[in-house]
Amino acid sequence: MTDTLLSVRDLTAQFRTDEGTVRAVDGVSFDVSRGETVCLVGESGSGKTVTAESVTRLVSEPAGDVGGEVRFDGRAVSEMTDRQLQSLRGGRVGHVFQDPEGALNPVYTVGWQIREAIQLHGDASDAAARARAIDLLDRVGIPDATSRIDDYPHQFSRGQKQRVALAMALAANPDLLVADEPTAALDATVQKQILRLLDDLQSEFDMGILFVTHDLGVVAEIADRVVVMYAGKVMEHGDVFEMFETPAHPYTRALLDCLPGRGERMAPIGGSVPDPTDPPDGCRFYPRCPHAGDDCRVGDQPPMYPVGGGDRRVSCVHFGPEADSSVVLGDGAGDGDESGRDGGETR
Numbered sequence: 001m002t003d004t005l006l007s008v009r010d011l012t013a014q015f016r017t018d019e020g021t022v023r024a025v026d027g028v029s030f031d032v033s034r035g036e037t038v039c040l041v042g043e044s045g046s047g048k049t050v051t052a053e054s055v056t057r058l059v060s061e062p063a064g065d066v067g068g069e070v071r072f073d074g075r076a077v078s079e080m081t082d083r084q085l086q087s088l089r090g091g092r093v094g095h096v097f098q099d100p101e102g103a104l105n106p107v108y109t110v111g112w113q114i115r116e117a118i119q120l121h122g123d124a125s126d127a128a129a130r131a132r133a134i135d136l137l138d139r140v141g142i143p144d145a146t147s148r149i150d151d152y153p154h155q156f157s158r159g160q161k162q163r164v165a166l167a168m169a170l171a172a173n174p175d176l177l178v179a180d181e182p183t184a185a186l187d188a189t190v191q192k193q194i195l196r197l198l199d200d201l202q203s204e205f206d207m208g209i210l211f212v213t214h215d216l217g218v219v220a221e222i223a224d225r226v227v228v229m230y231a232g233k234v235m236e237h238g239d240v241f242e243m244f245e246t247p248a249h250p251y252t253r254a255l256l257d258c259l260p261g262r263g264e265r266m267a268p269i270g271g272s273v274p275d276p277t278d279p280p281d282g283c284r285f286y287p288r289c290p291h292a293g294d295d296c297r298v299g300d301q302p303p304m305y306p307v308g309g310g311d312r313r314v315s316c317v318h319f320g321p322e323a324d325s326s327v328v329l330g331d332g333a334g335d336g337d338e339s340g341r342d343g344g345e346t347r
């Protein structure tokens with residue numbers, strides 16, 4: 001048994017809209033262990049945010065219909081009472097939302113809000129909570145935290161609000177941090193600082209992190225493991241190092257080819273994500289896949305086949321037991337493929 005903190009099994013989330021039923025998340029499974037950073041990656045609309053918000057059942061229910069099983073520290077979240085859920089959120093699970101505006105209340109100072117978050121789940125005195133709030137603001141990189149603490153949210157830039165929201169999520173020393181694009185509005189220097197902070201806190205408190213991003217550069221910096229999502233499905237998951245070394249799913253390969261210094265293309269993947277109310281049969285990615293054959297166009301999303309030695313899995317027929325993965329990987333299986341990956345960057 002590993003130290004599994006979060007376990008997500010066969011998660012589904014759908015929304016009824018005027019255009020039809022959107023299957024935003026369609027059978028997603030993964031784990032996050034203590035002290036581990038798992039990145040959810042994929043293009044816009046792939047279901048990352050809905051997955052992250054389903055963890056603490058924040059997807060507002062009648063609108064979103066959530067199924068499957070989420071266990072936190074061995075306990076099924078669906079069986080928790082509203083009170084238990086409330087104490088989980090902002091307590092043992094900190095959540096940084098994709099939209100930081102939503103996390104901050106415009107009528108209270110940021111200091112008041114961070115202190116609330118600290119005191120809600122602990123018995124710190126006002127003075128101690130204020131000192132800790134200043135320390136948190138300082139650590140997330142808000143200059144002059146001692147005076148900024150009495151400012152209101154509208155006095156902060158978008159990037160600063162994102163950092164204030166992160167400080168709030170960290171206020172209760174969570175066991176699990178769910179962070180949805182927490183560095184998206186930040187310049188490169190501040191982004192590095194935040195990633196380093198998360199890394200420090202993780203070593204200090206053995207915190208598990210579920211980190212949502214579409215930026216593979218960020219993934220390379222912080223992930224231990226990666227879950228690649230596309231159109232509500234997991235395309236591939238496994239160890240970050242192995243995945244960057246030998247991406248297996250054609251979608252993962254295409255994403256990595258867009259990363260500066262790796263592929264030659266460095267352009268967005270051709271085509272666009274499928275209509276979420278009417279996804280294609282077979283592999284969701286086949287309409288954009290250079291390796292799609294007849295098998296790829298029928299049935300459901302392919303099973304998660306093992307690839308490599310560890311627990312890496314890929315949902316692609318070319319990795320099935322009878323299949324020939326060199327169709328995707330190229331003859332050198334790993335270095336060089338027909339799209340002309342430059343073999344220069346070995347990590």
Ligand SMILES: Nc1ncnc2c1ncn2[C@@H]1O[C@H](COP(=O)(O)OP(=O)(O)OP(=O)(O)O)[C@@H](O)[C@H]1O
Binds near residue numbers: 024043045046047050
């Ligand atoms: N409340 C909702 N009602 C209807 N559809 C929704 C709702 N929330 C999300 N969706 C749809 O679910 C799909 C997945 O959305 P989600 O926000 O999880 O994507 P994402 O991977 O986080 O994208 P991004 O990178 O843009 O944040 C999209 O098609 C989106 O339009």
Ligand code: NI
Binds near residue numbers: 049050098180
């Ligand atoms: Ni999102």
